[in-house]
Amino acid sequence: MSTAALDYTRELPVVEGSPTAAEVDATIAAPLDQFPSRMWWIIFSIALSFFSIGVFCIGMTLYKGLGLWGVNQPVSWGFDIVNFVFWVGIGHAGTLISAILFLLRQRWRTGIARFAEAMTIFAVMCAGLFPLLHTGREWLPMYLSPYPNQHGLWVNFTSPLLWDVFAVSTYFTVSLVFWYVGLIPDLATLRDRTTNKIKKVIYSLFSLGWRHSNRHWQHYERAYLILAGFATPLVLSVHTIVSFDFAVSVIPGWHTTIFPPYFVAGAVFSGFAMVQNVLIFVRQAFNLKHIITLDHLEKMNKVMILTGSMVGYAYAMEMFIAWYGGNQFERFVFLNRALGPYAWAYWTMVSCNVIFPQLFWFKKIRRSIPAMFIIGITVNIGMWFERFVIIVTSLSRDFLPSSWGHYTPTFYDVGILLGSFGLFFTLILIFVRVLPVVSISELKAVIEGGQPSKH
Amino acid sequence: MSTPVSLEGLKKELPAKLRQVGWGLLVVGIAAIALGYVIDPRRMAFDNAIGYLFFTSVAVGSVFLIALEYIAGAVWSTPMRRVNEFLGSLVLLLPLIALPLFFHLHDLFHWTHEEALAADKVLVAKSPYLNVSFFLIRFAVMYLLWSLFYVLFTRNSTKQDTTKDPRLTTINVRLAAFFLPVFAISLTLTAVDWAMSLEPHWASTIFGVYYFAGTVLASISAATVVIIYFHENGYLPKLQRDSFYSLGALLFAFINFWAYIAFSQFLLIWYANLPDETIWFITRWKNGWEVVSILLIIVHFVVPYVALLTQDSKMDLKRLKLVAIWILIAHLLDLYWLVMPSYSEKVSLSWTDLAFPVFIVGLAIVVMAYKMKRNNVIAIGDPKLERGLSFRL
Numbered sequence: 137m138s139t140a141a142l143d144y145t146r147e148l149p150v151v152e153g154s155p156t157a158a159e160v161d162a163t164i165a166a167p168l169d170q171f172p173s174r175m176w177w178i179i180f181s182i183a184l185s186f187f188s189i190g191v192f193c194i195g196m197t198l199y200k201g202l203g204l205w206g207v208n209q210p211v212s213w214g215f216d217i218v219n220f221v222f223w224v225g226i227g228h229a230g231t232l233i234s235a236i237l238f239l240l241r242q243r244w245r246t247g248i249a250r251f252a253e254a255m256t257i258f259a260v261m262c263a264g265l266f267p268l269l270h271t272g273r274e275w276l277p278m279y280l281s282p283y284p285n286q287h288g289l290w291v292n293f294t295s296p297l298l299w300d301v302f303a304v305s306t307y308f309t310v311s312l313v314f315w316y317v318g319l320i321p322d323l324a325t326l327r328d329r330t331t332n333k334i335k336k337v338i339y340s341l342f343s344l345g346w347r348h349s350n351r352h353w354q355h356y357e358r359a360y361l362i363l364a365g366f367a368t369p370l371v372l373s374v375h376t377i378v379s380f381d382f383a384v385s386v387i388p389g390w391h392t393t394i395f396p397p398y399f400v401a402g403a404v405f406s407g408f409a410m411v412q413n414v415l416i417f418v419r420q421a422f423n424l425k426h427i428i429t430l431d432h433l434e435k436m437n438k439v440m441i442l443t444g445s446m447v448g449y450a451y452a453m454e455m456f457i458a459w460y461g462g463n464q465f466e467r468f469v470f471l472n473r474a475l476g477p478y479a480w481a482y483w484t485m486v487s488c489n490v491i492f493p494q495l496f497w498f499k500k501i502r503r504s505i506p507a508m509f510i511i512g513i514t515v516n517i518g519m520w521f522e523r524f525v526i527i528v529t530s531l532s533r534d535f536l537p538s539s540w541g542h543y544t545p546t547f548y549d550v551g552i553l554l555g556s557f558g559l560f561f562t563l564i565l566i567f568v569r570v571l572p573v574v575s576i577s578e579l580k581a582v583i584e585g586g587q588p589s590k591h
Numbered sequence: 592m593s594t595p596v597s598l599e600g601l602k603k604e605l606p607a608k609l610r611q612v613g614w615g616l617l618v619v620g621i622a623a624i625a626l627g628y629v630i631d632p633r634r635m636a637f638d639n640a641i642g643y644l645f646f647t648s649v650a651v652g653s654v655f656l657i658a659l660e661y662i663a664g665a666v667w668s669t670p671m672r673r674v675n676e677f678l679g680s681l682v683l684l685l686p687l688i689a690l691p692l693f694f695h696l697h698d699l700f701h702w703t704h705e706e707a708l709a710a711d712k713v714l715v716a717k718s719p720y721l722n723v724s725f726f727l728i729r730f731a732v733m734y735l736l737w738s739l740f741y742v743l744f745t746r747n748s749t750k751q752d753t754t755k756d757p758r759l760t761t762i763n764v765r766l767a768a769f770f771l772p773v774f775a776i777s778l779t780l781t782a783v784d785w786a787m788s789l790e791p792h793w794a795s796t797i798f799g800v801y802y803f804a805g806t807v808l809a810s811i812s813a814a815t816v817v818i819i820y821f822h823e824n825g826y827l828p829k830l831q832r833d834s835f836y837s838l839g840a841l842l843f844a845f846i847n848f849w850a851y852i853a854f855s856q857f858l859l860i861w862y863a864n865l866p867d868e869t870i871w872f873i874t875r876w877k878n879g880w881e882v883v884s885i886l887l888i889i890v891h892f893v894v895p896y897v898a899l900l901t902q903d904s905k906m907d908l909k910r911l912k913l914v915a916i917w918i919l920i921a922h923l924l925d926l927y928w929l930v931m932p933s934y935s936e937k938v939s940l941s942w943t944d945l946a947f948p949v950f951i952v953g954l955a956i957v958v959m960a961y962k963m964k965r966n967n968v969i970a971i972g973d974p975k976l977e978r979g980l981s982f983r984l
Contacts, residue, residue, distance in 0.1 A: 144974035394796035461794035
């Protein structure tokens with residue numbers, strides 16, 4: 137490879153070209169002002185069809201019961217929990233980008249933050265569906281919250297499953313507030329430029345009387361910083377607690393101390409893959425290539441190689457300590473994962489999560505749209521299989537060979553998974569039509585001339 | 592844009608007095624180590640292991656920070672990178688501190704005892720990894736790799752002072768990409784070899800990450816102390832408060848990271864309550880060790896957390912310097928808490944515990960003085976330097 141000199145003396149521009157503030161408004165608000173294109177309707181109907189498959193399968197589950205699923209003894213956690221952990225993981229990129237990259241003062245987050253935050257909210261909504269269905273008594277969700285009652289029944293405060301309820305609902309709330317606070321100045325901009333009377337009323341209501349005054353901005357900046365400070369530990373805590381669901385138990389393959397950071401890294405990994413995948417289409421469809429630039433996608437790919445390698449480190453460490461620790465059950469579980477009946481799932485996971493992303497070491501691949509798209513998809517396949525491997529292999533063969541079993545998903549399991557993808561993309565497609573996918577106000581701060589030149 | 596950075600008016604050599612102090616500490620340290628090995632070789636071996644881990648944290652951690660700047664494309668740290676390079680040169684001296692231990696492996700490691708092996712099936716099962724010759728091979732390989740990367744990074748960086756060739760930066764970025772996996776694996780194995788295997792029946796998958804958190808804290812703290820000393824005494828050009836913010840923020844982030852990792856390890860082991868695993872925490876929760884455990888939480892987390900919480904405190908040089916020294920001591924306490932319970936079930940302090948810290952501080956000052964004589968304190972040829980000097984948040 138050549139070592140052609142890169143220019144290290146200049147910072148890469150966050151926005152390519154030099155659009156004016158008015159052009160920024162026009163570009164980002166354009167999709168909201170037009171009737172959706174034929175392409176949008178096609179994709180929307182596909183997403184909606186998948187969603188209806190999910191609705192049908194959920195309806196059947198509610199009507200007939202969990203017997204329709206593939207879960208059994210000993211594999212009592214199946215697709216439902218796999219999907220839950222998968223979707224919560226997807227939800228991690230948004231707040232990471234919007235809060236942590238904000239605290240780290242990474243200005244390239246501007247183009248992608250809003251979209252990633254929206255994705256977080258939708259992904260957590262998909263995730264929330266599964267534990268609820270998993271309980272099998274969807275009409276009794278109040279028992280998940282600790283409240284004084286005549287029966288003297290209390291939730292089990294020492295169970296990480298309950299911590300999950302708190303963590304995920306707190307995460308959802310804070311993400312939603314964070315997202316909405318960021319939207320307020322933009323909604324005011326939309327209010328000011330719309331000519332449609334109905335839209336005017338809606339935007340006026342939701343922009344909460346924002347007038348772009350200096351005082352508003354000061355409060356806004358302060359609130360945003362504090363929310364970012366709150367959201368940061370929250371992002372890390374959510375998948376940490378999800379990992380506790382497994383790691384506090386004594387099941388071989390689940391009980392291992394590296395789980396918390398390993399789950400967080402994996403979540404960020406899959407979340408970035410999903411954001412990257414969807415943004416590739418968004419920037420194409422809405423002419424945002426100069427705002428969501430190739431440099432931004434490349435940076436996301438760099439985050440993926442980092443987090444993917446962390447996940448690889450955790451796989452290696454689990455293997456090594458399973459051997460080093462000398463516990464025969466642990467040793468068996470890891471041999472069983474690599475060579476047992478689910479070996480195909482294990483090797484899918486390893487190759488998708490650890491091997492393929494290594495291609496991102498090459499700049500050409502990092503900057504090639506088709507290549508990064510394919511690798512992004514394999515990452516999400518790999519991360520889904522990671523949860524499958526963890527849950528199913530450990531449960532299907534634990535301590536006593538006499539109680540071993542096997543897990544095969546049914547039509548309804550697959551249907552609900554497809555349905556969750558349908559729900560996710562339906563929500564995303566609605567989002568891109570009704571709200572600005574890039575933060576207008578933040579973008580104006582990073583265009584040329586947006587910053588003070590001397591201070 | 593391109594006014595050449597001038598080194599005029601900047602000091603270059605450490606004051607004679609400080610160099611004398613360095614030599615003094617070095618000599619006292621060596622004498623104390625020698626004396627300690629005569630009086631109580633077993634205790635000294637454990638002190639030596641703590642010393643080795645501490646030294647590795649600062650030295651290898653500094654090489655990691657060099658690599659991190661290159662691969663992340665950071666500019667705020669470029670004016671300060673030479674400090675990491677100087678501290679990184681300690682890597683070359685690692686065998687110096689490991690050498691006495693090689694004669695005392697028997698005192699340190701239960702798994703080297705033939706009679707223990709004969710009575711213990713678990714140890715036999717681990718013996719393909721835990722045996723003296725493989726242990727020494729691992730040390731040699733890791734030492735060579737660390738030194739190799741250190742030499743390559745700094746050779747390119749020094750060459751750039753005269754050639755100003757930006758391609759050298761590109762080369763170092765690529766080197767950094769190769770260094771990171773090497774660093775991750777070698778640092779984990781160091782933690783397993785020198786700390787975890789002291790109790791050979793116990794294992795924890797997060798252990799390498801735990802030591803990594805301490806390593807990053809120790810190396811950033813060491814660099815922070817030196818950078819602020821340089822800045823206050825005219826070795827570096829005038830930097831804005833903004834440049835120091837990142838040092839404070841990194842320390843704050845890794846204080847939290849350390850606590851997160853430590854808590855995860857504790858909670859998961861406590862909750863599952865398996866006797867094989869809890870034994871490790873139980874030995875640290877009786878016979879006086881519980882005091883050290885609680886002290887560790889306060890010293891290593893609570894105090895620096897509060898001290899660095901606000902935005903202003905991360906840019907307050909006086910406070911930053913104090914916190915950095917504090918964290919270095921906290922890391923030492925952390926290593927003491929990891930290693931010493933294997934030496935004695937009762938908590939015990941001895942004057943010999945200070946021998947290695949004194950020696951290491953002395954050595955670091957002497958090495959700094961030596962490197963500063965031969966190198967520029969600022970990487971004047973680095974293409975990112977100007978951006979670093981005018982860095983704003």
